[in-house]
Amino acid sequence: MKKILMLSTGGTISSVSSSEGLIPSNLSHILDYIGVIKDFVLESKELMVLDSSNIQPEEWKIIAEAIYKNMKAYDGIVVTHGTDTMAYTSSMISFMIQNPKIPVVFTGSQLPIDNEMTDAISNLRVAFKMACSGYPGIYIAFDKEIILGTRAVKISTSSFHAFESINSSPIGRLDSNGLHINEFRIPKYQGDTRFNPNIDSNVVLLKLTPASDPKIIELLINANVSGIVIEAFGQGGIQFIRRDFLPYLKFANEKNIPIVVSSQCLYDSANLNIYEVGKKALQNGVIEAYDMTGEAAVTKLMFVLGQTKNLKEITKAFKTNIAGEIKEK
Numbered sequence: 001m002k003k004i005l006m007l008s009t010g011g012t013i014s015s016v017s018s019s020e021g022l023i024p025s026n027l028s029h030i031l032d033y034i035g036v037i038k039d040f041v042l043e044s045k046e047l048m049v050l051d052s053s054n055i056q057p058e059e060w061k062i063i064a065e066a067i068y069k070n071m072k073a074y075d076g077i078v079v080t081h082g083t084d085t086m087a088y089t090s091s092m093i094s095f096m097i098q099n100p101k102i103p104v105v106f107t108g109s110q111l112p113i114d115n116e117m118t119d120a121i122s123n124l125r126v127a128f129k130m131a132c133s134g135y136p137g138i139y140i141a142f143d144k145e146i147i148l149g150t151r152a153v154k155i156s157t158s159s160f161h162a163f164e165s166i167n168s169s170p171i172g173r174l175d176s177n178g179l180h181i182n183e184f185r186i187p188k189y190q191g192d193t194r195f196n197p198n199i200d201s202n203v204v205l206l207k208l209t210p211a212s213d214p215k216i217i218e219l220l221i222n223a224n225v226s227g228i229v230i231e232a233f234g235q236g237g238i239q240f241i242r243r244d245f246l247p248y249l250k251f252a253n254e255k256n257i258p259i260v261v262s263s264q265c266l267y268d269s270a271n272l273n274i275y276e277v278g279k280k281a282l283q284n285g286v287i288e289a290y291d292m293t294g295e296a297a298v299t300k301l302m303f304v305l306g307q308t309k310n311l312k313e314i315t316k317a318f319k320t321n322i323a324g325e326i327k328e329k
Helices: 027-034 057-073 086-096 120-131 215-222 246-254 276-283 294-305 311-319
Strands: 002-010 040-050 076-080 103-107 137-142 145-148 152-154 163-165 172-175 178-181 203-207 227-232 259-263
Touching: 002 057, 002 120, 027 040, 027 120, 040 057, 057 076, 057 086, 076 120, 086 103, 086 137, 086 152, 086 294, 103 120, 120 137, 120 145, 120 172, 120 178, 145 163, 152 294, 203 215, 203 294, 215 246, 227 294, 246 259, 246 276, 259 294, 294 311
Parallel strands: 002 040, 002 076, 076 103, 103 137, 203 227, 227 259
Antiparallel strands: 137 145, 145 172, 152 163, 172 178
């Protein structure tokens, strides 16, 4: 019989009503609603009791360490987590824990587990099913879909279909015939499991508008940021007429500050080699995010900066697929 560990961090799934609004409750509140389990042995541990808006880099390290330390003792791990920042956490854990040997599945819910219309029970059942599957990796289980941890984006605060798999179809789906896994979508993990919690979280995400003042780049650099992710237009366009970003991109490059450029478009990818507005940015030292989600681009830059500050090495890392975050070249 499979042995599964459930780690709880708080979130809507455990929340109860209070005079201050919904607040996360403890692990026992979730366990009260799970019921009798016959297919596997479930053990549980409470890591924290937080709304996921309050889960930050310090908590990522706690979660990653708890997962890594328990990997050899269990066949799968389920992490309950609030939906708002789940995609950031699943992306970062995918970089901190490379080549996992068991399934690690994040899940949560749009409604508290004690709500009569809750999606929590269904999401937990899918997460447990995936945790027992034997397919190693970091995943999100939500609304009967399994999404790779680096491909998930939250798209709704009200629909039970809260997450979408971006630029890659879901890893699996659950229907009346059981769990169906697309093995070709699962990254090929090779070598021993590597745990590396070293990150530099001093990264800023900047979304361009037609009125953006390029001086913001200089201000961020003078504020000692370690890296910047720019959500640019279309396939990576950055303006150079009137509000000219190019001198500031060059300034960042000279200051050894990486600027990663992604697309504001949810689907498809940044390709800075097509339009002049992209090529000029490349010529001034920016790094392409390719088809990464915003969450994956931000957390990958934090992770890579934790390993090196060398721009050439950072650029090489962004061309390298670590955990399914970019399509293989």
